[in-house]
Amino acid sequence: MKVLFFASLRERLQCDQEEWADTTDITSPQDIINRLVKRGEPWESALQSGKVLVSINQEMAQLNSHVKAGDEIAFFPPVTGG
Amino acid sequence: MIRIQEADFNVQDELDSFRKDCPKIGAICSFTGLVREFGDRTDLTGMFLEHYPGMTEKALQKIIDQAYKRWPINQVSVIHRVGKLNLSDQIVFVGVSSAHREASFAACEFIMDYLKVEAPFWKKELTASSETWVEEKSTDQQRAERWQDNPEP
Numbered sequence: 001m002k003v004l005f006f007a008s009l010r011e012r013l014q015c016d017q018e019e020w021a022d023t024t025d026i027t028s029p030q031d032i033i034n035r036l037v038k039r040g041e042p043w044e045s046a047l048q049s050g051k052v053l054v055s056i057n058q059e060m061a062q063l064n065s066h067v068k069a070g071d072e073i074a075f076f077p078p079v080t081g082g
Numbered sequence: 083m084i085r086i087q088e089a090d091f092n093v094q095d096e097l098d099s100f101r102k103d104c105p106k107i108g109a110i111c112s113f114t115g116l117v118r119e120f121g122d123r124t125d126l127t128g129m130f131l132e133h134y135p136g137m138t139e140k141a142l143q144k145i146i147d148q149a150y151k152r153w154p155i156n157q158v159s160v161i162h163r164v165g166k167l168n169l170s171d172q173i174v175f176v177g178v179s180s181a182h183r184e185a186s187f188a189a190c191e192f193i194m195d196y197l198k199v200e201a202p203f204w205k206k207e208l209t210a211s212s213e214t215w216v217e218e219k220s221t222d223q224q225r226a227e228r229w230q231d232n233p234e235p
Binding site: 060 | 201217
């Protein structure tokens with residue numbers, strides 16, 4: 001499973017992507033967040049600010065959507081293009 | 083046609099491409115977005131545009147597909163620049179052609195409104211001494227939602 005971070009979230013976490021081999025307890029993006037916040041700061045405050053959007057395989061998704069091994073999950077702040 | 087690029091674009095060239103080999107179109111509407119000074123900040127020197135390669139193209143295609151379903155339009159072009167941009171630089175181009183003007187006017191605005199809230203781009207404002215990520219605007223969300231209240235053009 002590939003986990004990506006973009007924009008302000010990427011900078012706050014100082015991490016643009018991780019590759020996860022062990023995804024046995026992961027069935028949703030929320031499970032990924034739960035695992036990440038256990039690392040403490042800055043993960044805890046950055047991912048629990050309530051302004052984090054998620055995509056699964058490059059499609060907008062919800063925190064309770066279903067994910068499986070091999071998926072590409074991205075977390076990012078609200079978009080501001082145009 | 084969707085293009086994500088660092089390079090600038092020429093609006094006239096894009097408009098000319100709509101007319102080529104297409105005698106049935108009677109209207110082209112386009113929107114060009116620029117880097118501008120922000121509110122009370124006059125010290126802005128430019129912007130940095132980040133995106134999510136792969137998802138950006140998919141998200142834009144989805145918006146364009148919806149526009150084709152809603153209006154009798156002939157052709158759509160979306161160009162969005164990424165990377166470092168200076169004040170007054172062109173950021174985004176949306177162009178739509180159709181037989182009659184109503185469809186291209188509406189579709190152009192629809193595509194731009196949804197691009198603002200669904201395409202994964204992020205802007206960072208640059209000044210000589212700072213970098214600040216731009217926050218989303220609730221008015222952008224309202225503009226997009228307006229199209230749901232008016233399903234028929």
